[in-house]
Amino acid sequence: MDTDVLIIGSGPAGVSAAYHLRGFHGRVVILERLSTGMFRRYHSVCGEAVSDRMFERAGIEPMAVVARVDRIRISYPGDASIEIPVSGSIVDRPALLEELRSMSCAEVVRGTALSVCRVGDRFDVDTTAGHIVCRFLIGADGAHSVVRRDIFGTKLEMLPVVNSLAPGEGDSVLDFEVGTHQGFYSWRFPSREGLVSVGSPKGGEVPKDVVATGARHLPFGGVPETVSGNAMIIGDAAGLANALCYGGIGIGMVSGRKAAEALMARDLGIYSKWCRTSRLLDPHFMEAHRQYSRWTDDDIRGAMRPFRSGYSIPKGFLAILRHPRYANVYFATWLAFRIGW
Numbered sequence: 001m002d003t004d005v006l007i008i009g010s011g012p013a014g015v016s017a018a019y020h021l022r023g024f025h026g027r028v029v030i031l032e033r034l035s036t037g038m039f040r041r042y043h044s045v046c047g048e049a050v051s052d053r054m055f056e057r058a059g060i061e062p063m064a065v066v067a068r069v070d071r072i073r074i075s076y077p078g079d080a081s082i083e084i085p086v087s088g089s090i091v092d093r094p095a096l097l098e099e100l101r102s103m104s105c106a107e108v109v110r111g112t113a114l115s116v117c118r119v120g121d122r123f124d125v126d127t128t129a130g131h132i133v134c135r136f137l138i139g140a141d142g143a144h145s146v147v148r149r150d151i152f153g154t155k156l157e158m159l160p161v162v163n164s165l166a167p168g169e170g171d172s173v174l175d176f177e178v179g180t181h182q183g184f185y186s187w188r189f190p191s192r193e194g195l196v197s198v199g200s201p202k203g204g205e206v207p208k209d210v211v212a213t214g215a216r217h218l219p220f221g222g223v224p225e226t227v228s229g230n231a232m233i234i235g236d237a238a239g240l241a242n243a244l245c246y247g248g249i250g251i252g253m254v255s256g257r258k259a260a261e262a263l264m265a266r267d268l269g270i271y272s273k274w275c276r277t278s279r280l281l282d283p284h285f286m287e288a289h290r291q292y293s294r295w296t297d298d299d300i301r302g303a304m305r306p307f308r309s310g311y312s313i314p315k316g317f318l319a320i321l322r323h324p325r326y327a328n329v330y331f332a333t334w335l336a337f338r339i340g341w
């Protein structure tokens with residue numbers, strides 16, 4: 001098969017790229033390894049929370065919404081807690097992906113990319129469905145990206161994460177409990193009717209009465225380059241998820257949009273520049289993640305003492321004055337939960 005654009009992977013990043021390539025004059029093919037049932041299962045292992053702001057940045061109307069959220073509550077050891085007003089949705093992620101894909105003009109080929117090699121100014125992709133040759137290649141193939149491995153040669157930091165669906169009534173709050181797993185946290189989100197979504201990095205507690213559970217690797221920390229010749233990597237393939245709140249659906253969709261716009265303008269440097277300069281990909285998030293992951297519950301208790309009776313912006317400034325060495329953690333955490341999901 002010969003195509004102008006090949007997108008490997010039809011997760012949030014890949015379908016967003018396909019959706020934004022609707023005006024492209026040429027053939028666009030999406031290669032996806034999973035059949036419908038497996039695809040649904042894979043993409044349901046997720047908290048499925050996306051902010052309105054991210055949908056807006058991605059140029060996509062919120063769809064397949066199953067619940068609305070208006071607050072994030074972060075609880076710390078020592079009874080401190082922070083509440084941040086937000087505006088977002090819990091989505092039926094497989095349904096969202098299906099809808100976006102159907103609105104794109106891309107052809108879908110079922111098959112797994114096994115290896116990719118550059119041949120002159122084209123790419124030859126060896127897949128279980130045969131060879132595909134393309135002029136532009138978009139690697140949207142997630143954490144264990146073949147495009148990142150074969151074209152960019154970079155590795156990413158990975159966090160194994162578990163997500164389960166359990167019976168329960170969620171309200172409109174995204175609940176995070178920090179310190180349950182040495183500097184990391186567990187979460188509890190509303191989900192489909194009568195269910196809540198609970199998760200944590202592997203090793204955290206899994207509720208006993210779960211109706212479904214799954215584990216996946218979450219990569220973050222970014223890569224030095226996201227463009228190489230006519231190839232781009234987007235979403236988890238490029239480690240774009242937020243290292244503090246683990247939001248990766250929104251940024252995946254935004255990166256898909258940016259990659260598509262660069263391709264339409266025939267200047268992939270636009271995408272590379274966006275990756276280097278976007279506030280959504282600020283290196284301070286990763287720095288704060290590293291600080292957090294070295295902390296014990298006692299460290300967290302000390303750092304969050306100023307917020308024992310709740311959070312306000314003046315209290316945030318006072319906390320920075322009292323503990324200047326925690327300034328990056330305070331600021332990056334606040335920013336991550338506001339704009340990072």
Ligand SMILES: Cc1cc2nc3c(=O)[nH]c(=O)nc-3n(C[C@H](O)[C@H](O)[C@H](O)COP(=O)(O)OP(=O)(O)OC[C@H]3O[C@@H](n4cnc5c(N)ncnc54)[C@H](O)[C@@H]3O)c2cc1C
Nearest residue numbers: 009011012013033046047048049113142235236247248249
């Ligand atoms: C437990 C958990 C909970 C999470 N909760 C949230 C949340 O609440 N909100 C949020 O914003 N983010 C959340 N995330 C992060 C989010 O799921 C990811 O960052 C996001 O899915 C990245 O999208 P993507 O399209 O880059 O990759 P993926 O969603 O991984 O999609 C990659 C696609 O490529 C296909 N593929 C992979 N390899 C190949 C190959 N070789 N050939 C062909 N196809 C291939 C896969 O089958 C898949 O369909 C969570 C992650 C985990 C693990």
